[in-house]
Amino acid sequence: MNYDVIIVGAGMAGLTAGIYVARAGKTVLMLESGAVGGQIVTAFRIDNWPGNYGVSGGDLMKNISEQAIELGVEVRYEETVNILQNDSGFTVSTDENEYKCKALIIATGTIPRKLSAKQEKDAGKRPISYCATCDGALYKDKPVVVVGSGNTAKLEMEYLEGICKRVYHIHHDDPIPEDAEAVFVAIGRVPATGFLGGLVKLDKDGYVVAGEDCTTSCPGVMVAGDVRTKSVRQLVTAAGDAAVAADAAVKYLGKIDG
Ligand SMILES: Cc1cc2nc3c(=O)[nH]c(=O)nc-3n(C[C@H](O)[C@H](O)[C@H](O)COP(=O)(O)OP(=O)(O)OC[C@H]3O[C@@H](n4cnc5c(N)ncnc54)[C@H](O)[C@@H]3O)c2cc1C
Structure with a gap:
């Protein structure tokens, strides 16, 4: 299958990016290796998500994922294991399938650091x-x-x-x-970037190097949420990144599609 945009990771950043890309009329596939909703789904109570004081992580992410799916985001429960760039865009390999797309948004967040x-x-x-x-x-x-x-x-x-x-x-x-x-x-978290190989530049701790524009060292690959280099890793900053990354992806498609 060939998509305009593939989003890797269905946490706050991935789902919000999906909403923006789908609303821009582009085809979008979201790949998720675990549970839709990401790391916040186990939080009992969130007090700093505007407009929904005290909401549980599970309820918040259920609403957002339903919104994304209703707007046309296709979600598949597959782990992304490799991404290759080629003349027509990108080939994304999962543990089950292979997909093609013109642009990518990496939104894989962080995973718990393992014991020594x-x-x-x-x-x-x-x-x-x-x-x-x-x-x-x-x-x-x-x-x-x-x-x-x-x-x-x-x-x-x-x-x-x-x-x-x-x-x-x-x-x-x-x-x-x-x-x-x-x-x-509970000894901290590390970025989930092992599958990226040399596709984009990472910092010394493994985060995808990107500024506020959420573009990476590879044209056509955007990044959003906790997985990028940034100073505040929170739900609102993940959602903010997602809007910026989706906008950059749509503009990139406009440029390559002419
Ligand atoms: C216990 C806890 C409480 C928190 N409380 C708050 C709070 O009250 N307020 C607040 O603002 N923030 C809070 N945070 C931080 C907040 O959860 C994160 O900033 C936010 O969820 C980041 O979203 P994300 O989409 O960038 O990443 P994530 O939520 O980590 O989502 C990334 C998704 O990508 C998937 N993924 C990873 N690798 C692959 C792969 N190779 N293929 C396919 N899928 C993949 C993961 O399974 C995951 O679902 C809390 C975090 C934790 C752990």
């Missing part, structure tokens, strides 16, 4: 979770451990303390307590 090799070995066969609200209930009245030093680790601990018998708190690389039955990891 030492701690992973220490954890042995014990389950490792990156989301207390998703998995905490499985360890009701049992001892668990939270790994991490930042604000997210603190919030994960507070949540688990209401459910579990005991919640240990350790830092990156500390030994994992023997009686903890599950390991909750």
